[in-house]
Amino acid sequence: MAAHFHEQLLTGNEAVARGAFEAGCVVGTGYPGTPSTEIIENLSRHTHIDCEWSINEKVALEVAVGASIAGCRAIVAMKHVGLNVAADPLFAAAYQGVNGGLVVVSADDPGFHSSQNEQDNRNYAPHAKVILLEPSDSQECLEFTRAAFALSERFDSPVLLRLTTRLCHSRTLVRIGEPETPAVREYHRDTGKHVPLPTNALRLHQRLEGRLRDVAEYAESCPFNAIEWGDDRIGIITSGISYQYAREAMGEEASYLKLGLTHPLPEGLIRHFASRVRELYVVEENDPYLERQVRALGIACRGKPMIPPCGELDSRLVRRALAGADEKVLGLADLDLPSREPVLCPGCPHRAIFYALGKLQDIVLANDYGCYTLGMSLPVSVTDTCLCMGGGLTVASGFDKAKRLAGRKGRIFGVMGDSTFFHSGITGLVNAVHNGSSIALILLDNGVTAMTGHQANPGTGVALRNPVARRVDIGAIVRACGVDDSHLRLVDPLDLSATESALEAAYRDDGLFVIIASSHCVLRRDAADVPAYEVRPDACGGCGDCIMTGCPAIRRDGAGVFIDAASCSGCGLCAQVCSFNAIRRSGA
Amino acid sequence: MAFGITFAGVGGQGILFVSRILSEALVGMGFDVKTAEVHGMAQRGGSVIAQLRFGQKVFSPTMARGESDMLVSFEEAEAARRLPFLKADGVLISSDTRIPTMSMTGEGRMYPEGIYDALKPRVRRIIWVPAGAIADSLGCRRVQNMVVLGALVRELNFLETDWRRILRRSVPDALFEMNARALDAGLAWGGDNAEVTCPATQAM
Numbered sequence A: 001m002a003a004h005f006h007e008q009l010l011t012g013n014e015a016v017a018r019g020a021f022e023a024g025c026v027v028g029t030g031y032p033g034t035p036s037t038e039i040i041e042n043l044s045r046h047t048h049i050d051c052e053w054s055i056n057e058k059v060a061l062e063v064a065v066g067a068s069i070a071g072c073r074a075i076v077a078m079k080h081v082g083l084n085v086a087a088d089p090l091f092a093a094a095y096q097g098v099n100g101g102l103v104v105v106s107a108d109d110p111g112f113h114s115s116q117n118e119q120d121n122r123n124y125a126p127h128a129k130v131i132l133l134e135p136s137d138s139q140e141c142l143e144f145t146r147a148a149f150a151l152s153e154r155f156d157s158p159v160l161l162r163l164t165t166r167l168c169h170s171r172t173l174v175r176i177g178e179p180e181t182p183a184v185r186e187y188h189r190d191t192g193k194h195v196p197l198p199t200n201a202l203r204l205h206q207r208l209e210g211r212l213r214d215v216a217e218y219a220e221s222c223p224f225n226a227i228e229w230g231d232d233r234i235g236i237i238t239s240g241i242s243y244q245y246a247r248e249a250m251g252e253e254a255s256y257l258k259l260g261l262t263h264p265l266p267e268g269l270i271r272h273f274a275s276r277v278r279e280l281y282v283v284e285e286n287d288p289y290l291e292r293q294v295r296a297l298g299i300a301c302r303g304k305p306m307i308p309p310c311g312e313l314d315s316r317l318v319r320r321a322l323a324g325a326d327e328k329v330l331g332l333a334d335l336d337l338p339s340r341e342p343v344l345c346p347g348c349p350h351r352a353i354f355y356a357l358g359k360l361q362d363i364v365l366a367n368d369y370g371c372y373t374l375g376m377s378l379p380v381s382v383t384d385t386c387l388c389m390g391g392g393l394t395v396a397s398g399f400d401k402a403k404r405l406a407g408r409k410g411r412i413f414g415v416m417g418d419s420t421f422f423h424s425g426i427t428g429l430v431n432a433v434h435n436g437s438s439i440a441l442i443l444l445d446n447g448v449t450a451m452t453g454h455q456a457n458p459g460t461g462v463a464l465r466n467p468v469a470r471r472v473d474i475g476a477i478v479r480a481c482g483v484d485d486s487h488l489r490l491v492d493p494l495d496l497s498a499t500e501s502a503l504e505a506a507y508r509d510d511g512l513f514v515i516i517a518s519s520h521c522v523l524r525r526d527a528a529d530v531p532a533y534e535v536r537p538d539a540c541g542g543c544g545d546c547i548m549t550g551c552p553a554i555r556r557d558g559a560g561v562f563i564d565a566a567s568c569s570g571c572g573l574c575a576q577v578c579s580f581n582a583i584r585r586s587g588a
Numbered sequence B: 001m002a003f004g005i006t007f008a009g010v011g012g013q014g015i016l017f018v019s020r021i022l023s024e025a026l027v028g029m030g031f032d033v034k035t036a037e038v039h040g041m042a043q044r045g046g047s048v049i050a051q052l053r054f055g056q057k058v059f060s061p062t063m064a065r066g067e068s069d070m071l072v073s074f075e076e077a078e079a080a081r082r083l084p085f086l087k088a089d090g091v092l093i094s095s096d097t098r099i100p101t102m103s104m105t106g107e108g109r110m111y112p113e114g115i116y117d118a119l120k121p122r123v124r125r126i127i128w129v130p131a132g133a134i135a136d137s138l139g140c141r142r143v144q145n146m147v148v149l150g151a152l153v154r155e156l157n158f159l160e161t162d163w164r165r166i167l168r169r170s171v172p173d174a175l176f177e178m179n180a181r182a183l184d185a186g187l188a189w190g191g192d193n194a195e196v197t198c199p200a201t202q203a204m
Helices: A012-022 A038-043 A057-069 A080-085 A087-096 A121-128 A138-155 A198-221 A240-253 A267-275 A289-296 A315-323 A349-357 A371-377 A391-406 A418-434 A474-480 A496-508 A573-577 B015-028 B076-081 B102-107 B115-122 B131-137 B141-156 B163-168 B173-192
Strands: A008-011 A027-030 A050-053 A074-079 A102-108 A131-133 A159-164 A170-174 A226-228 A234-239 A255-259 A261-263 A279-283 A363-367 A411-417 A440-445 A488-491 A513-518 A533-535 A554-557 A560-563 A583-585 B003-010 B032-036 B047-055 B068-073 B086-095 B125-129
Touching (some): A008 A012, A008 B015, A012 A038, A012 A102, A012 A138, A027 A038, A027 A057, A057 A074, A057 A080, A057 A087, A057 A102, A080 A102, A087 A121, A102 A138, A121 A131, A138 A159, A159 A240, A240 A255, A240 A279, A240 A315, A255 A267, A279 A289, A349 A496, A349 A573, A363 A391, A391 A411, A391 A418, A391 A440, A418 A440, A418 A474, A440 A474, A474 A513, A496 A573, A573 A583, B003 B076, B015 B047, B015 B163, B131 B173, B163 B173
Parallel strands (some): A102 A159, A131 A159, A440 A513, A488 A513, B003 B068
Antiparallel strands (some): A170 B032, A533 A560, B003 B047, B032 B047
16 A cells, blocks of 8 residues: 555645645635635635635636736636636637736536536637646646646636536645745736737737647647556546546546546547547536537547436446446435425524515515525525526516516515625616616625635625725615615614514515615624523414524424524524514523 | 445534544555545535545545445434445444434424334444434533544544544644544444444334
8 A cells, every 4th residue: 555645635626726826826816606715715825825805706807817917827716607707808818818827717516516507617618719627636636727827828828727526625635846936927018919909809819729729739748638548448538527437437447538638639649549449438527528529520439418418427327328337226215304405504694584575475586696595495485586696686677677568566576695796786786776677675794705605705894815804885885876765774684573674665665675684694693602592382382483484493392392502593583583472582 | 446435414513524534544544535525505504425435546536326335424314315325235324313404393394213223224234323422421512423433433443543643633722632532432432332233212
């Protein structure tokens, strides 16, 4: 057994951060998004690296491009849907090239561990015409990231580093290296390169196509692309984590063309491999990204749908597809197990809002992405749609149009959190004012970007590297957008009667109405001295109203109800809900 | 070939911490180790799993259903829910801790009974740890995860490892002693109960 001296277990994210550090990267930007968040968090531990949580991914990439043009090696990290937001600057940056190396990390999520889709962002590389790298474990996360900056500079192209959840959050052994001394390159104005007037742009495009040909040539001998010969009866073309699944499934029973630089592809190497194996397969998770290009070379191969396009891949699925094997698994089908979905924490202020919304008749609710999406976990769940960041407001505006055209009754509500509001809610609010949307908007301000791990946002009062940061006032922004005070309410969501009164006012209004519900995230409150609540069994009427709040600390006990003191955070919502006055603070 | 463990439980029980301690120890023993975790939504009290594989050379960090040599659960219903991950001849270790789900409260359902009895005939070997009671006897329910780790270490027979040293560099000083005692208690329980499983249901 090999002893693994000088190696340590790192997650892929930790390894990417280490690779950037070792390459002398000095700027890191991003927006929190699982599974990418820990990249910038880890990078920011190096105090000489300028790291920021940008307000959204487009801004993050633009800031990184600016730093790159000005001579810094820069990295920007986001989850897969974040690249959709950052797509504009990505395509633009590809035409212009870089000065300091620029690495764009897309952390995709096959299997939807924390996302609304499993879009395969490898597809961005040929569309935007950038270099694409796909590491397959934490060691490669480090090495590919480190090499990406030099590659970016050598070929004058942004590099898209594509990760997936099983790379980001898996720990594998890594040998770290010695860091380069960071240096910022000189900057000289070059309008021909960075101002794509039509006269420049054609030339830039032609240069870009030439660059891609150079990279394709390099790809043939790039150390990230290699053949592992085993049995040549079966040849497998693969990349990323799929390589691990394929290797696990087939071992020495196959040969592997393991690709690490996957745009542009090494066509010669692919042809060489294909000609020397009897049956050729392409094993990749989600989209037939590699497979399409292999087929376009006129090479026959098998891949989708035998390798499933939907959901996460694993070695058993690969084995079943290639070798037809399957074993019996244990199951416990006859035990009816209750589901255990994630829920809002006990004491979460969002709970009060969704509880109160659940009592309104005839509403449509456009929801958004954050902890409050879990408002759906309440017994009475009121969400109609959840589209994308900012959709809570803008989709509601669209519903409002249909309501008017169809002559419907009822009220359209939109909901989003503070971080989402800064990300892409302000634009939707300005649009709603300017274009006359009659919607009721609830801004859930818990002062932090909670779901992804409590990162700072402009309303938090701290920034990633600054313990004291100027707080951007959401109420002032709402007023500045043109919402007057008669259509604006500021409430503490845990004051149930104030909340219900504000919702009533929003419900009855027939124009744009905004409620800002402010209360700190319960996980950030100092809960140590807050007494739990308890149910007085003699007073409890068994009505179940408290259970309708969906609080996990409230449990059934035969005919009655009790509160688990260890879980209770002392928010007092249940006490306000109880019409029997049976719930009060312990010791009261 | 790699040896694989699936850990199961409820978000917040400290499953990832146990996986980290064990994986540090395994690296120290010279194994190649890969772990798979999921961070994010599942932590809000949802059902979570983590996986750990070790051997001379490990490729996939994840295992599909029916591929784990051991299933280690920190909660009773989760042991049942994740049983499909266990190999037909695998070993099940579970805490008897019960955490009700929101769906139980919401639908007025009681915690399902008979889980141990349903599991026992289906697995080659079952180790049912009264981890909650043991942790309570130490004065801290929260460290029941370390009690389960102790029982796991006993089952794997990794008794030569200096677990305290690994713990020392993995927890803040203030928490070290309680975690270490819980680990020791789990090891001791495992030693006393090597061939015996002690479910609460057996007494009824």
